[in-house]
Amino acid sequence: MNEILIIFGISILYLLIICYFFNFFRIFKNLFILIVSLFILKIGIFKIYNFDQDFLGYFLLLGLFISIKIHSYLFYMKSPTLHLSEIIHTKKLINKNEIKYFFLKYKFIQMYLNILIKQKILTKKKNFFYLEKKGYFFYKFYEIFFKIFIR
């Protein structure tokens, strides 16, 4: 049980670090170095306490790192469904048009397009958008996984 507590402790340290240096660790290279460093820390702590270095421990730690990173998107990204839910929950509006008015104040599609361009998944030339090879594989990766595991 102590091994699990150490793994959770390292995960909390990871969470605190990525929250404190949020913009720095949005860059994948920096995040990768942090993850490798924390794995080395885990190996070191386990060696000191003579705990078994089993595969499940590494698998759990990696899973916690990935989940925390996914969860951290909530800190700066707005989801359309949650934004809509928030409007309905806080504003107690009478009709759909009023709800729509508040929803449309936030430009989701433009935000996502900007992210896709920044990530070089799409490019924009004059008034045309083009899908990059990276974007094609990004889309296909999710489509294939969806078809295999869900549909």
Next chain:
Amino acid sequence: MSGIIYLVFLFTIKIILIKIINQLTKKLDILHSYSTFFPIIFFLTINFFYLKLDTTLVFKIVIIYIVYSYIFITIPGGFASSVRLKILSHFIHKNGLKSTDLFKKINDEVLFENRFKRLINYSIIRKNQHYFIKSNKIKFFLNFIKLNKKIFNIIQRH
């Protein structure tokens, strides 16, 4: 090695359950919650009566399964709900798309209608005076996210 075998077993049951539930309902929250918790209950029951594994190992297996189930919601599960992937779907097998054509197919109004319809089907009803969130799950999730953002801001400030 045995821990990995049990994890493979759990995820196999999960995938089978997802495919069955997906035929019965398109509600993603039911899909993910039932496919996560039923295998755990099944595994714990089998462990209690037959396997009798070490408690630490059982705990590790269950935690790993829950953590990777959460990742599963985003990676294959994200295809159904992701706006980015929806945008990209309009580009597949096309050699570029004019911005006006793209915004005709997908824009904030279309997004609003889609999400509003989803919430109508899942969790909000119209009462006499105003719309409100019926689902306690969503209310809880909204408060949970608010709390997360507060903690994040506190960490950032210090």
